[in-house]
Structures are given as structure tokens and as C-alpha cells.
Amino acid sequence: MAVQTVASSSTSTVDLGPAVALSCRECGHRVPLGPVFACEECFGPLEAAYDFSGYDTEELRRRIESGPASIWRYAPLLPVPADVADKPNLNPGWTNLVKADNLARELGVTGELFVKDDSGNPTHSFKDRVVAQALEAARAFGFTTLSCSSTGNLAGAVGAAAARAGFRSCVFIPHDLEEGKVVMAAVYGGELVGIEGNYDDVNRFCSELIGDPAGEGWGFVNVNLRPYYAEGSKTLAYEICEQLGWRLPDQLVIPIASGSQLTKIDKGLKELIELGLVEDRPYKIFGAQAAGCSPVSTAFKAGHDVVRPQKPNTIAKSLAIGNPADGPYVLDIARRTGGAVEDVTDEEVVDAIKLLARTEGVFAETAGGVTVGVTRKLLKEGLLDPAKTTVVLNTGDGLKTLDAVAGTGLSATIRPTLDSFREAGLA
Amino acid sequence: MAVQTVASSSTSTVDLGPAVALSCRECGHRVPLGPVFACEECFGPLEAAYDFSGYDTEELRRRIESGPASIWRYAPLLPVPADVADKPNLNPGWTNLVKADNLARELGVTGELFVKDDSGNPTHSFKDRVVAQALEAARAFGFTTLSCSSTGNLAGAVGAAAARAGFRSCVFIPHDLEEGKVVMAAVYGGELVGIEGNYDDVNRFCSELIGDPAGEGWGFVNVNLRPYYAEGSKTLAYEICEQLGWRLPDQLVIPIASGSQLTKIDKGLKELIELGLVEDRPYKIFGAQAAGCSPVSTAFKAGHDVVRPQKPNTIAKSLAIGNPADGPYVLDIARRTGGAVEDVTDEEVVDAIKLLARTEGVFAETAGGVTVGVTRKLLKEGLLDPAKTTVVLNTGDGLKTLDAVAGTGLSATIRPTLDSFREAGLA
Numbered sequence: 132m133a134v135q136t137v138a139s140s141s142t143s144t145v146d147l148g149p150a151v152a153l154s155c156r157e158c159g160h161r162v163p164l165g166p167v168f169a170c171e172e173c174f175g176p177l178e179a180a181y182d183f184s185g186y187d188t189e190e191l192r193r194r195i196e197s198g199p200a201s202i203w204r205y206a207p208l209l210p211v212p213a214d215v216a217d218k219p220n221l222n223p224g225w226t227n228l229v230k231a232d233n234l235a236r237e238l239g240v241t242g243e244l245f246v247k248d249d250s251g252n253p254t255h256s257f258k259d260r261v262v263a264q265a266l267e268a269a270r271a272f273g274f275t276t277l278s279c280s281s282t283g284n285l286a287g288a289v290g291a292a293a294a295r296a297g298f299r300s301c302v303f304i305p306h307d308l309e310e311g312k313v314v315m316a317a318v319y320g321g322e323l324v325g326i327e328g329n330y331d332d333v334n335r336f337c338s339e340l341i342g343d344p345a346g347e348g349w350g351f352v353n354v355n356l357r358p359y360y361a362e363g364s365k366t367l368a369y370e371i372c373e374q375l376g377w378r379l380p381d382q383l384v385i386p387i388a389s390g391s392q393l394t395k396i397d398k399g400l401k402e403l404i405e406l407g408l409v410e411d412r413p414y415k416i417f418g419a420q421a422a423g424c425s426p427v428s429t430a431f432k433a434g435h436d437v438v439r440p441q442k443p444n445t446i447a448k449s450l451a452i453g454n455p456a457d458g459p460y461v462l463d464i465a466r467r468t469g470g471a472v473e474d475v476t477d478e479e480v481v482d483a484i485k486l487l488a489r490t491e492g493v494f495a496e497t498a499g500g501v502t503v504g505v506t507r508k509l510l511k512e513g514l515l516d517p518a519k520t521t522v523v524l525n526t527g528d529g530l531k532t533l534d535a536v537a538g539t540g541l542s543a544t545i546r547p548t549l550d551s552f553r554e555a556g557l558a
Numbered sequence: 559m560a561v562q563t564v565a566s567s568s569t570s571t572v573d574l575g576p577a578v579a580l581s582c583r584e585c586g587h588r589v590p591l592g593p594v595f596a597c598e599e600c601f602g603p604l605e606a607a608y609d610f611s612g613y614d615t616e617e618l619r620r621r622i623e624s625g626p627a628s629i630w631r632y633a634p635l636l637p638v639p640a641d642v643a644d645k646p647n648l649n650p651g652w653t654n655l656v657k658a659d660n661l662a663r664e665l666g667v668t669g670e671l672f673v674k675d676d677s678g679n680p681t682h683s684f685k686d687r688v689v690a691q692a693l694e695a696a697r698a699f700g701f702t703t704l705s706c707s708s709t710g711n712l713a714g715a716v717g718a719a720a721a722r723a724g725f726r727s728c729v730f731i732p733h734d735l736e737e738g739k740v741v742m743a744a745v746y747g748g749e750l751v752g753i754e755g756n757y758d759d760v761n762r763f764c765s766e767l768i769g770d771p772a773g774e775g776w777g778f779v780n781v782n783l784r785p786y787y788a789e790g791s792k793t794l795a796y797e798i799c800e801q802l803g804w805r806l807p808d809q810l811v812i813p814i815a816s817g818s819q820l821t822k823i824d825k826g827l828k829e830l831i832e833l834g835l836v837e838d839r840p841y842k843i844f845g846a847q848a849a850g851c852s853p854v855s856t857a858f859k860a861g862h863d864v865v866r867p868q869k870p871n872t873i874a875k876s877l878a879i880g881n882p883a884d885g886p887y888v889l890d891i892a893r894r895t896g897g898a899v900e901d902v903t904d905e906e907v908v909d910a911i912k913l914l915a916r917t918e919g920v921f922a923e924t925a926g927g928v929t930v931g932v933t934r935k936l937l938k939e940g941l942l943d944p945a946k947t948t949v950v951l952n953t954g955d956g957l958k959t960l961d962a963v964a965g966t967g968l969s970a971t972i973r974p975t976l977d978s979f980r981e982a983g984l985a
Contacts, residue, residue, distance in 0.1 A: 200652065219657075219660075225627065227680070230646075233646075233721075233722070248680075253678065253920075254919075255682075255957070287921075290919070291919030293919075294660075294915065294917060294918065295918050295919035306968070310964070310967075313966075313967055314960055314965075314967075315956075315957065315960070317967055317968070317969075318911070318912060318915045318916075318921050318956065319915045319916060319921070320912065320916030322969045324970050324971070324982070325968040325971040325972070326972060326974050327971065327973050327974065328973075333974065335974060336975070339976055340976065345976060345979060345980060345985040484745070485747065488721065488745045488746045488747060489747030490721060491722050492648055492680070492717070492719060492720075492721040492746060493680075494714075494745050494746070528957070529745065530682070530958065531957065533742070539740075539744040539745050540744055540750075541733070541740065541744070541752040542744075542749045542751060543749070543751050544751070544752040544754065545752070545753060546754050546755075547754065547755045547759040547763035548763070549766055549767065549770055552767065553772060557728065557749060558772040
């Protein structure tokens with residue numbers, strides 16, 4: 132993958148709020164804010180670094196609480212300008228934290244169980260959170276085209292955000308994607324380009340394009356804008372704690388695709404502790420994968436520090452990244468916090484989707500079936516404490532993966548008469 | 559349809575907040591709160607009547623503004639107990655009011671244009687608002703089964719709400735519904751019963767069931783709980799005005815199915831004026847139908863007071879009610895406020911869905927295509943004033959009517975090379 136560096140003079144004046152630099156997660160080397168994603172010293176991943184030093188805790192809390200019902204209530208903690216809420220964007224976030232008492236009963240949880248339901252976002256997945264950050268970075272850097280490679284949720288999130296913000300969008304997908312997914316991405320009217328090849332070919336092509344003059348002015352949300360994009364996942368941590376009354380949950384169950392979301396939720400929780408917005412006490416982070424794409428779970432169970440790539444084969448397509456970039460960081464967080472990483476079969480995923488729908492009225496994407504299924508498995512294994520406060524993430528909407536529950540059908544077919552109704556035993 | 563009456567003694571103690579009785583919209587006859595929907599004197603429709611006399615305007619405004627980010631911030635104005643937000647329900651509402659500057663430009667609107675986007679509700683249609691009211695009435699009357707007849711959005715909304723609230727649900731649909739729609743409703747695990755017959759047969763059967771001992775303990779959200787159910791649409795009026803800074807819009811464009819939503823939005827606006835929460839000034843209400851099911855639009859244009867039933871034939875299935883119960887009331891409101899009722903072809907509906915998606919990143923159900931399409935037509939006809947503040951409703955999600963935009967596809971297919979990219983003219 133091409134590595135880009137920028138001269139500090141060209142970007143030192145961008146206003147991305149409290150973000151003051153990019154910092155290498157491996158060696159700590161700092162560079163000015165710019166559309167770069169890999170450290171020029173050690174090729175490690177760059178992430179946003181902030182100056183929160185001027186914040187008074189109670190003033191910050193009041194500012195957040197009086198902010199909009201979207202991720203922008205946390206603008207003081209994100210790489211975005213202070214007036215971000217006034218710019219055209221999809222205003223994602225502030226999704227329901229569902230108190231899941233019925234599910235708790237079924238699972239034998241005696242403590243509080245919550246589902247953070249991100250299907251309520253504008254394009255119905257958590258991707259709206261991260262794309263919204265990338266959009267602000269794209270504005271700051273003067274990009275005019277928003278782009279990404281995708282096989283699903285991200286394509287729609289980028290297409291929708293670009294449409295609303297007045298950006299051109301150009302999204303690259305494998306040319307043989309299912310028609311439904313193509314429609315969901317194409318409807319926003321941006322360029323949707325099919326690449327003759329598989330998802331790896333698409334990614335390789337995007338990396339080439341970033342290094343080429345043809346890609347000038349293009350912001351790839353999850354490549355050259357990745358350090359900003361990834362920060363959007365912190366808002367899940369912020370919202371969960373605020374919705375719990377400024378309190379850390381004891382346990383979180385988070386899906387793993389690249390692993391970025393899990394690491395950023397951990398980062399967000401640590402920030403809230405450092406800022407004094409929540410009490411500093413231990414929390415455990417659990418990662419969830421599908422058995423058909425479980426490189427991190429496999430490494431966790433084997434006690435490895437490195438993650439061996441796998442070839443994905445699961446219905447949980449939005450988690451099907453066989454070589455997760457943040458895998459090692461996820462292993463570290465799970466071990467450091469006393470959590471774990473577990474996986475469930477596709478059959479367990481489908482069962483869990485139905486369980487969540489039937490108990491709480493939340494229809495989750497396959498990724499939500501993975502986290503609920505893993506929660507059940509971790510409870511059986513004694514790794515999750517049933518007496519503690521637990522938050523399980525649902526990151527997408529069941530309407531996007533209808534195929535997973537195809538065949539869920541009528542409980543009876545009757546003639547339109549009371550006799551037929553009684554015969555069917557429905558009375 | 560069977561008409562039921564109840565003895566006042568059995569229901570006079572139910573707590574539905576400020577709702578004190580049911581009142582006939584035709585003759586004004588009052589009956590106690592109960593699971594009844596037609597006047598015992600004149601067979602007119604019953605609706606909730608309130609006692610708002612104790613409210614102080616500024617105190618009420620503060621109470622609403624400090625309430626939850628859901629319809630329950632308006633609990634003081636709805637037929638629900640004061641502690642409704644603490645009971646298990648889907649917490650719908652407080653959806654985005656999208657400032658649609660891009661769409662305004664395309665349509666030649668010089669004033670403010672907004673889209674009230676109800677696809678953000680838990681099951682992604684406005685039906686969650688009305689079902690949530692019916693659920694509270696069902697609780698108050700001691701019902702244990704939540705039911706309805708449906709061909710789509712309502713089935714999912716009832717199934718989800720019942721699951722979360724711990725009610726049994728039993729939803730009746732025509733037996734030959736498309737598989738996708740069946741899955742969306744069946745996933746919540748309630749009874750989903752196919753009726754051998756068309757939608758009229760399903761409705762007829764439900765009316766029979768209500769009058770039969772087999773239907774005892776059953777709350778049909780849109781039949782015997784209709785007077786409560788329908789009030790949920792008032793929350794659209796409340797939210798729009800609060801989101802505009804406690805201000806009435808000049809013009810609203812609202813879809814018409816039964817017409818209930820439009821009449822209740824008008825009721826909600828009038829309540830806000832009476833309560834002093836908004837300034838009393840004129841507003842115009844416009845109704846939107848699909849040409850393939852346009853009984854109200856046809857009557858409006860012909861100057862008739864009565865609505866002649868039609869046999870629906872349109873892709874806007876959620877609006878396809880050929881004999882709309884509230885049609886005459888809609889005609890009255892459109893004429894009294896200086897609005898109009900208009901209709902658009904299925905082709906215009908599809909165009910409008912794409913227009914809204916491409917300009918604002920909002921992917922609407924066919925019903926949203928109807929309102930946006932009608933807005934465009936009314937502007938061309940000079941019936942909508944382009945210089946005024948206009949709110950257009952989108953009542954559902956495009957993911958539920960993907961077929962309408964099927965064929966929206968790739969803009970190009972290329973090999974994974976820069977040369978191929980350049981040849982396609984994408985640079």
C-alpha cells in the first residue's frame with residue numbers, strides 16, 4: 132500500500148477542532164494533520180492526537196448535554212471543527228441504548244443488559260459515524276471527491292454523505308455484487324464502479340489510485356482519511372457512557388471486522404476517564420467474530436500475539452475481513468482488560484438474530500447476530516459475568532441482510548373464517 | 559364492521575394521561591375511554607379528547623424540551639400515562655428534520671425546505687409512532703395480544719413493539735405476500751397468519767374476530783384501538799414545530815393513505831396554537847397521492863365533498879387504500895387551509911426517490927417519492943409558494959421498497975488498472 136507524507140506547511144492551518152496532529156501508534160512519531168495514514172518513520176498506523184488540556188470537566192459535561200441529538204454533541208472530543216453541526220451532513224448517532232430485560236431473562240443475565248442499536252443511523256449502520264468524520268477531514272483538506280472500496284454498508288454511507296454534503300462520490304465494488312446491495316449504494320446517484328476482480332483486487336486498485344495523479348483531490352474515507360474516519364467509533368463509547376448516566380459499563384461485547392471499532396471504543400472510554408467524565412474503574416472488552424472468519428478469536432484462544440489471516444466464509448459479510456489490520460491491538464485490549472475474543476457459527480448467528488428480534492423487537496444485521504450469539508456463548512463459558520452491567524453492540528440493520536433469515540415465514544395459513552381460525556389453534 | 563360499546567364503569571379508571579374521554583368527530587357525543595372506535599349514536603369515528611386546562615405554556619415547553627429524544631417528550635399531550643417512557647416500548651420519534659438546501663435548489667425553492675425523515679424510526683416507518691400509542695392503550699385496557707391486518711410496514715411495527723413489551727402478537731396478512739415482506743414481519747417471532755384471500759378479506763375477518771369471544775383480550779391497533787393509535791401522528795406536528803424552533807411551517811406536504819395522518823397533523827398543529835407553544839398564523843396543508851390510487855386527489859380536483867373509492871394500482875403500496883376513511887376530512891382541511899391534493903405517476907415517484915437520495919442522501923420508501931414528486935408538481939402548478947417555509951414528509955425507508963428502484967446500477971465496470979479507470983472517463 133502506498134505511503135504518503137505531506138509537507139507540514141500545506142496542512143498546519145487546517146481546523147479540525149481539538150485534533151492537533153497525527154501520531155504513530157507504534158513509535159509515537161508526530162506529523163501535522165493531513166491526508167496520510169502511515170508513519171514515515173516506521174510505517175505504523177497514524178491516529179489523531181488531541182489537545183484536551185483546556186477543558187473543565189463540568190463545563191464540558193454541560194456543553195455535551197446541551198448539544199444536538201447526534202454525534203456532534205461530542206464535537207469537542209473529535210477531529211472536527213467546532214461548527215460541524217451547521218455543515219450539511221447526515222447527523223448520525225445518538226442511537227437507542229435499549230435496556231434488554233427480556234433478552235437478559237432468556238440469557239440468564241441478572242445484571243443490567245443493554246443493546247446499543249446502531250441500526251437507527253441514517254443509512255442504518257455504524258458506518259455513518261465514521262464516514263461523518265472522514266467527510267469533515269475531506270472538507271478541511273480541500274478534497275472534492277469522497278471515495279472508498281466496499282462490499283456493502285460503507286458504500287451506502289459514503290454515497291449518502293457525499294450527496295448531502297455536495298461532494299462527488301466514487302465508490303468501488305466487486306463487479307459481481309448482489310443486485311440488492313448495488314441498488315442500496317447506487318440510489319444516491321454517485322459513481323458506483325464495478326471492478327472485475329474480488330475485494331482484494333478492489334483494494335489494491337484503490338491504493339494505486341491514491342498514489343496516482345488521477346486520484347488527486349480524492350478522499351478515500353478508509354485509506355488516506357482513515358486516521359479521522361476511525362475516530363468516529365469513539366462516539367459509541369461516549370454515547371454508551373452518557374446514556375448510562377455518565378457511567379462505564381462493566382463489560383462490552385463488540386464485533387471485530389478490521390478491529391478498528393473495538394480499539395477506538397477502548398480509546399473513547401479511556402478519554403472519558405482521563406477527562407473525569409466517568410469514574411475510573413475496570414471494564415472488560417470482549418470481541419466477537421463469526422466462526423467462518425475468526426482470525427482474532429483463533430489467535431486469542433491460541434495465546435498468540437499475531438493474527439494469522441483466514442479466507443472468510445460466513446454470512447456475516449460486514450465482518451468478513453480475513454486479515455484484520457487492528458487484530459494485534461484487539462488481542463492486547465481483550466487481554467489487558469480481562470476480556471476475551473469468541474466466535475459463533477452461522478447457525479448461531481441466525482438463532483441470535485431471531486432471539487434479539489423476538490425478545491427486544493430489534494432486527495439486527497448478521498453482525499448483530501454475531502455479538503448476541505457470542506454474548507450467549509461467553510455466558511455459558513463463564514467468561515462474561517451475568518451479574519454485571521453489559522452492553523452488546525448491534526452495528527447494522529436486519530433489512531440489509533434479509534437473506535440470513537429467509538425462510539422465516541407464516542405460522543399458519545387459514546381461510547378468512549372464525550372456524551378456520553379456531554381449527555388452527557390460534558384462539 | 560362491528561360496532562362495540564362499553565359500559566363506562568369498566569373503563570372509567572384507566573390512566574391515559576391527559577386523555578379524558580372519546581368524542582365523536584361527527585356529533586360530539588362523548589363516551590369513556592375504552593376499546594371502542596365508532597359512536598354509539600351516529601356511527602361516526604371516535605377520537606381522543608383531552609383536558610389540557612392545567613398547563614402553563616412556559617412550564618410545558620420546558621418539560622417537553624427536557625424530555626427524552628423520542629415521542630415521549632410529548633407525553634403531556636398524548637393518550638398515555640405520565641410514566642410511559644419507563645415502560646418497555648420502542649421509543650420511536652424525534653427523527654431528523656433535514657434542511658434540504660440541495661433539493662430546494664433543484665426544485666427552485668427559495669425559502670426554507672425541510673424533509674421530516676421518519677425512516678429513522680425503530681422499524682423504519684412512521685407506524686412506530688402510532689403503534690406505540692396503541693400499545694399503551696392495550697396495556698391500560700388489560701389486553702394481552704396485539705394484532706392488526708397489514709400488507710407491510712404495520713406488520714413489522716406491531717411485531718416489534720409486541721416483542722419488546724412482552725405482548726403476544728398475531729398479525730394477519732394476505733397469504734400470498736412477497737417473501738421479503740413476510741420475513742420482515744415474521745422475524746419478531748409473533749404469530750403471522752396468512753389469510754386465503756385479498757386484503758379486503760383479511761380486514762373483514764379481523765372485524766369478525768373483534769366481535770367474537772375468540773378475539774377477547776385482543777387489541778387490534780388500527781381497529782378497536784384506533785382512537786389512540788391515530789393520535790400518534792400528532793407527534794409529527796409537534797416535532798416539526800419544535801425542531802423549527804417552536805414555529806409553524808407555512809406549508810406541509812403529507813402523504814394520504816387512509817388520510818388519518820394528515821388530519822392528526824392538523825390536529826397537532828391546532829393544539830400547539832391553542833397551548834400557546836407556537837404563534838397563531840396561517841399554514842397550508844397539501845395532500846399527496848399516487849396516481850394509481852388517487853381517490854382524494856380526484857375528489858379535490860372535481861370539487862367534491864365525498865370520495866369515490868378506487869381500485870389501487872400503484873407501486874406506492876403503503877398508500878394504496880382505495881377507500882380512505884378520512885378522505886372527506888382531508889378534503890376539508892386542504893380547502894380550509896388553502897392547500898391542495900395532488901397525485902403523481904409511478905414514474906414520477908421513482909424519479910422523486912432518486913432525486914431525494916441524490917440531493918440529500920435520504921433513501922425514501924415509495925411514499926416519500928410520492929410526497930417529493932407531488933411537491934415538485936405543486937411548485938410547477940404554482941400551488942406551493944417557493945418563497946415560504948415548506949416541510950415534506952418521508953414516512954418510510956427505501957430499504958423496504960427496493961423493487962421500486964431496481965435496475966439502478968453500476969455507472970461503469972472496469973478492470974482493476976489505472977488505464978481502465980482513465981478509459982472509462984472517471985478521472
